[in-house]
Amino acid sequence: MDFTAITNFLLGRLNIDAFIHDPIMEGAGIALLVGLLGATILLTYLKRWKWLWKWMTSLDPKKIGVMYLVVATIMLLRGLADVLLIRTQQATSVGSSTGILTSDHFQQIFSAHGTIMIFFVAMGIVFGVFNLIVPQQIGARDVAFPFMNSVSFWLFAVGMVLINAPLLIGEFAATGWLAYPPLSELQYSPGVGVDYWIWSLQIAGIGSLLSGINFFVTILKKRAPGMKLMKMPIFVWSVLCSTSLIMFAFPILTATLGMLSLDRLMGMHFFTSGGGGNPMMYINLIWAWGHPEVYILVLPAFGIFSEIVPVFSGKKLFGYTSMVVALLAITILSFTVWLHHFFTMGAGADVNTLFGIMTMVIAIPTGVKVFNWIFTMYRGRIKFATPMLWFMGFVVTFTLGGVAGVLMAVPSIDFQFHNSLFLVAHFHTMIIGGVVFAAFAAFTYWFPKFTGFTLNERLGSYAFWLWLVGFLLAFIPLYILGFMGATRRLDHYDASLGWQGLFIVAGVGVLLICAGVAMQVLQVIVSIRTRNANRVGTDPWNARNLEWATPTPPPEYNFATIPVVSTRDAFWEMKQSKNIPSKHYEPIQVPKSSAFGIFIGFFALLCGFAIIWHIVLMALFGLFGVIILLIIRLTSDNNETTISTEEIQKLETAGGTV
Amino acid sequence: MSELTHEVSQEASTKSLGFWIYLMTDCVLFATLFATYAVLHGSTFGGPTSNQLFDLPFVMTETLLLLTSSFTIGMATLAATTGHKSRTIAWLIITFILGLSFVAMELTEFSHLAMDGNSWARSGFLSAFFTLVGTHGAHISIGLLWMLVMGLRIAKGGLKSLDVRRLALLGLFWHFLDIIWICIFTIVYLMGVQ
Numbered sequence: 001m002d003f004t005a006i007t008n009f010l011l012g013r014l015n016i017d018a019f020i021h022d023p024i025m026e027g028a029g030i031a032l033l034v035g036l037l038g039a040t041i042l043l044t045y046l047k048r049w050k051w052l053w054k055w056m057t058s059l060d061p062k063k064i065g066v067m068y069l070v071v072a073t074i075m076l077l078r079g080l081a082d083v084l085l086i087r088t089q090q091a092t093s094v095g096s097s098t099g100i101l102t103s104d105h106f107q108q109i110f111s112a113h114g115t116i117m118i119f120f121v122a123m124g125i126v127f128g129v130f131n132l133i134v135p136q137q138i139g140a141r142d143v144a145f146p147f148m149n150s151v152s153f154w155l156f157a158v159g160m161v162l163i164n165a166p167l168l169i170g171e172f173a174a175t176g177w178l179a180y181p182p183l184s185e186l187q188y189s190p191g192v193g194v195d196y197w198i199w200s201l202q203i204a205g206i207g208s209l210l211s212g213i214n215f216f217v218t219i220l221k222k223r224a225p226g227m228k229l230m231k232m233p234i235f236v237w238s239v240l241c242s243t244s245l246i247m248f249a250f251p252i253l254t255a256t257l258g259m260l261s262l263d264r265l266m267g268m269h270f271f272t273s274g275g276g277g278n279p280m281m282y283i284n285l286i287w288a289w290g291h292p293e294v295y296i297l298v299l300p301a302f303g304i305f306s307e308i309v310p311v312f313s314g315k316k317l318f319g320y321t322s323m324v325v326a327l328l329a330i331t332i333l334s335f336t337v338w339l340h341h342f343f344t345m346g347a348g349a350d351v352n353t354l355f356g357i358m359t360m361v362i363a364i365p366t367g368v369k370v371f372n373w374i375f376t377m378y379r380g381r382i383k384f385a386t387p388m389l390w391f392m393g394f395v396v397t398f399t400l401g402g403v404a405g406v407l408m409a410v411p412s413i414d415f416q417f418h419n420s421l422f423l424v425a426h427f428h429t430m431i432i433g434g435v436v437f438a439a440f441a442a443f444t445y446w447f448p449k450f451t452g453f454t455l456n457e458r459l460g461s462y463a464f465w466l467w468l469v470g471f472l473l474a475f476i477p478l479y480i481l482g483f484m485g486a487t488r489r490l491d492h493y494d495a496s497l498g499w500q501g502l503f504i505v506a507g508v509g510v511l512l513i514c515a516g517v518a519m520q521v522l523q524v525i526v527s528i529r530t531r532n533a534n535r536v537g538t539d540p541w542n543a544r545n546l547e548w549a550t551p552t553p554p555p556e557y558n559f560a561t562i563p564v565v566s567t568r569d570a571f572w573e574m575k576q577s578k579n580i581p582s583k584h585y586e587p588i589q590v591p592k593s594s595a596f597g598i599f600i601g602f603f604a605l606l607c608g609f610a611i612i613w614h615i616v617l618m619a620l621f622g623l624f625g626v627i628i629l630l631i632i633r634l635t636s637d638n639n640e641t642t643i644s645t646e647e648i649q650k651l652e653t654a655g656g657t658v
Numbered sequence: 659m660s661e662l663t664h665e666v667s668q669e670a671s672t673k674s675l676g677f678w679i680y681l682m683t684d685c686v687l688f689a690t691l692f693a694t695y696a697v698l699h700g701s702t703f704g705g706p707t708s709n710q711l712f713d714l715p716f717v718m719t720e721t722l723l724l725l726t727s728s729f730t731i732g733m734a735t736l737a738a739t740t741g742h743k744s745r746t747i748a749w750l751i752i753t754f755i756l757g758l759s760f761v762a763m764e765l766t767e768f769s770h771l772a773m774d775g776n777s778w779a780r781s782g783f784l785s786a787f788f789t790l791v792g793t794h795g796a797h798i799s800i801g802l803l804w805m806l807v808m809g810l811r812i813a814k815g816g817l818k819s820l821d822v823r824r825l826a827l828l829g830l831f832w833h834f835l836d837i838i839w840i841c842i843f844t845i846v847y848l849m850g851v852q
Binding site: 144145209213214216217220221222247248250251252254255256258259262263266267268269270272274275276277278281285627631635637 | 668671682690702703807820
């Protein structure tokens with residue numbers, strides 16, 4: 001056997017060329033390394049390795065939730081850095097100037113931006129909030145499957161590692177965030193980029209599916225006694241709907257990514273342009289997952305605002321039942337609209353009309369929700385604290401974006417806007433105005449729940465205004481450019497088109513958003529430094545639901561005594577009737593920490609990396625590692641530990657100091 | 659004590675619900691593969707069509723093996739709930755052998771097809787066929803591994819209540835795969851040779 005045969009066997013496609021990049025990518029890679037190194041040094045210097053390991057192995061959903069949020073925050077910064085490059089390129093690459101990026105690198109960047117923002121920012125936020133809030137809101141001590149929860153997180157983290165790995169090793173997909181074939185097939189994308197994309201999403205997607213099942217079962221099985229379905233907080237309803245969408249949609253993603261991978265690895269012909277494959281089938285399948293995915297993200301956002309608006313209006317939520325019906329209607333309808341992503345496929349007038357009408361119909365339950373929030377505010381004592389500002393920003397932008405969506409639901413109009421910047425502006429209005437604003441509102445609202453002090457209001461409102469103005473400046477030009485015929489994913493255009501001015505305005509908008517982010521970072525730092533001045537009790541907002549009935553910060557078991565619920569807004573009712581549960585403590589069983597989640601994630605990472613680079617031996621090793629770890633964990637007994645009455649006593653009385 | 663048993667049964671019903679829901683998500687996965695197969699059934703790209711390829715008596719034998727194994731795993735669950743350890747293990751061994759034979763027959767069919775030049779790379783139709791049937795086979799193999807671990811655990815530690823409950827879940831998994839196979843047998847094979 002000669003030398004190349006041996007290296008091919010041991011290393012697959014991996015060779016020294018994989019580590020050579022162009023200067024900008026090299027810079028990003030070096031920044032990544034420096035960041036990792038800095039974190040390592042800092043942890044060693046502060047002697048925090050043990051502390052970190054305790055967090056990482058914890059099965060406490062609140063700790064897992066925080067880890068989701070940390071990953072999502074880091075990925076938000078990465079996605080934002082991608083945006084800066086994209087907008088700089090588009091503002092400068094006009095006429096004879098070619099801008100700062102090569103075409104190929106530009107394509108990798110917009111692909112990475114979309115994928116990261118949806119899968120690792122938005123999904124990370126959603127799962128983070130599920131973990132932090134759902135068990136407490138339903139009066140439970142834990143999720144249904146605590147160990148599976150940890151595995152879900154670590155699979156998500158592995159996906160995150162794989163999507164950032166191309167900064168150091170190899171390249172990323174240049175095929176857009178959904179990697180349409182035949183472009184994403186081996187014939188046209190022979191490199192490792194698409195494989196990185198596939199396996200990052202495949203592994204993270206399995207984690208999401210497991211999480212979906214976990215929270216669905218948690219809500220159905222772990223509610224406090226007396227909390228009937230129609231007495232659940234609306235946020236819990238939104239999670240129930242979102243997780244049922246996950247359960248129906250993510251298996252489609254798993255199968256579709258699997259088939260694309262089989263095309264690339266085994267020479268199959270699912271979506272190839274030759275061999276009897278059918279690329280349009282991929283586009284149908286990926287949107288049969290992709291459209292529900294949009295609602296997986298936005299329903300929890302609706303739920304968050306349904307928590308915030310009543311609290312800051314000092315009233316109960318208007319139209320609880322209609323809110324629930326609207327959520328359920330959106331859940332079902334979201335599976336009947338996927339074709340509006342490709343009206344131009346040519347499915348014919350009948351099919352396009354059906355999907356066009358269904359798309360317009362889904363605006364009705366969404367409209368019901370908007371009106372319910374506004375009626376909740378009507379005649380309320382509204383406090384314009386930061387969460388409420390985010391809500392106001394959300395209502396305006398989300399409705400604006402929604403109207404643009406209804407416009408595009410008309411197939412004949414969509415033929416004009418398909419793949420234009422108008423579309424890009426539309427979905428950013430929905431996702432930033434919906435999911436991201438909700439995440440910031442939730443962060444400000446629930447922050448004191450976990451820390452005992454509020455965030456700085458003044459800096460919070462500065463951040464809001466920078467974000468809102470920046471957001472409008474960044475995306476309104478895109479609506480206009482879309483009307484003028486600018487397509488998405490454009491890395492160069494002719495000067496005579498007169499688009500440059502608008503692209504520059506959009507770039508300025510992005511800079512304002514960055515300033516908003518900087519303000520948020522400052523807000524957190526200042527709030528932590530001045531925390532003694534901002535200390536609040538366990539109920540800073542005069543809130544309504546059970547998550548505020550636990551001590552601050554909430555202990556691992558959440559509730560020393562499981563509350564009994566008799567009405568909606570259970571915590572509000574408790575406060576009104578002065579019926580605070582008695583402090584009678586007994587020992588509580590909680591799951592022991594387990595490092596198996598990390599280990600399983602590690603072997604999944606090896607396996608995914610090896611498949612991307614065609615390293616057979618390592619892939620098998622990773623796969624067997626996962627299987628053996630699962631067998632060991634699932635056949636082991638005694639995975640629980642007991643917290644004694646004395647410890648509970650101590651935790652319950654010590655609350656409020658972080 | 660009664661509170662403790664209540665807690666245990668509560669946990670058991672939570673796990674069982676979770677497993678049912680996992681099975682339904684798996685159902686969606688198979689539905690996707692079935693839909694793909696339906697779309698690509700005619701995309702033979704000049705290669706063989708389904709009625710030139712399939713050998714019905716052979717597949718019928720596979721089907722009977724799997725259906726019988728569904729019965730025998732039911733017997734194993736029954737024996738476990740009534741506390742008969744050795745009987746449980748015996749039925750598990752029979753189920754395991756039946757399942758293994760099924761997988762062996764499927765692999766034989768696959769290798770015959772591949773050796774005749776009709777592999778998964780031949781056409782869109784064959785890609786869909788191998789993936790749909792192969793995914794089912796992979797599930798059966800995971801079930802066999804689960805059965806092996808289960809059997810060893812029961813042989814070593816006896817019939818703990820946890821094991822009995824897990825055996826019931828394994829049974830559920832196995833029956834589910836049986837139903838999927840009946841769909842494959844009908845849609846791929848019976849309708850394929852018309």
